[in-house]
Amino acid sequence: MQHENHIEDRMENGRSGLLARVRARTAQEQGHPASESTAPYVSAALGQTPYVAVGNGAIVVQRGCNNWNC
């Protein structure tokens, strides 16, 4: 009986551990700059990078948030 409870605890911890790790990766995607290998242009397009200059003279500038959206 004690052994079965131990297995159940491990399964429960494994499950919550997976969800915690996945949620952390999701939060990273939503709130922080992507990896260095990410082209800065797409990072800006997805709202993650402050200042980017792209080809043809186009300038992408990510502004800071204000008190309504932060």
Added chain:
Amino acid sequence: MCASWVERSQDVAPTASTMLNARRIGEEAERAALSLSLTREKVFESYYTYLTVDEPAVHLMPLHFLPHASRGRVGEGPLRELAVAAKLEYARNRWLDEMVDHPGSAPGLSPAHRLNDALLELINSRYSRVLGGAASACFFPLLSELHARHGLSLILDGARFGGFVPPVTLEEYAEHAMARHGPVRAPLDAVLLLVEAKDSLLLRARSSWHNWALGVQFYDDALDVEEDFRNHNLTWAVGCALHHFHPSSDDLADLPDPDTFYERALAEGVVSEALSHAESFFAESARLAEPDFPSWVDFQRACMGQVRRLREDYEKLVTGA
């Protein structure tokens, strides 16, 4: 279609067509909205929140879809007008979405109608400044059609699911999402009408844009699958995951708890599959944009890379659990 009717803009500054400052676009859109008489009302705050969210892909849409061969024919002025219209419409689209997805956020009837009317007038005035008479005759019916289709998509989303999940195929969901994104695409049509683009190029550009929007939709759906389930937003990913719990019935009297739902969505590969679809949509967008819209192609490839990294990370976490 109507491209041959278009009167060319008089505001031609060849070297300026390669410059479009996204920051200025955002600021100009904010100034335009703040000029309305409704800014003290609570409903405006909800709209304004979306206006301050930077979306460079929206800000720069007229530049991305100015055909490579036509650069130099359109000056910064018309591009900026269209970009501001794009930004104002994008924020309006998000604001309407919020009222459907979160019914409690809807303000009183009259304030919402008055703000919507004022915004449409503001947006349409920007298009009118750029498009000549003949182009307007072509563009505005098209815009009305996009708005009408968007209206139905909002009604269907507002219907939600309460104990019943209609089967939603990928094709059905994509069609529905395209209607919901539609009005945001209008500046693309405007810039291509402005340069008298051929019908084939116009159709290809539209298809490329919608594939990008679908890619973003599936990317967002994958990130938000847990939240969408809690809010009863029936995205394709939520529907797929739910059918793993009730494969033979649409009757969902007993919904799983959120953690169980999310775990199953990950384990069954639904989240990963949604991201794979996003990659495919971005790839198709890039293919369609070649060779006329090079900056859009670069953007799609970057989107593909970012989504692929996210998918691979999720898959490693799931298989290593």
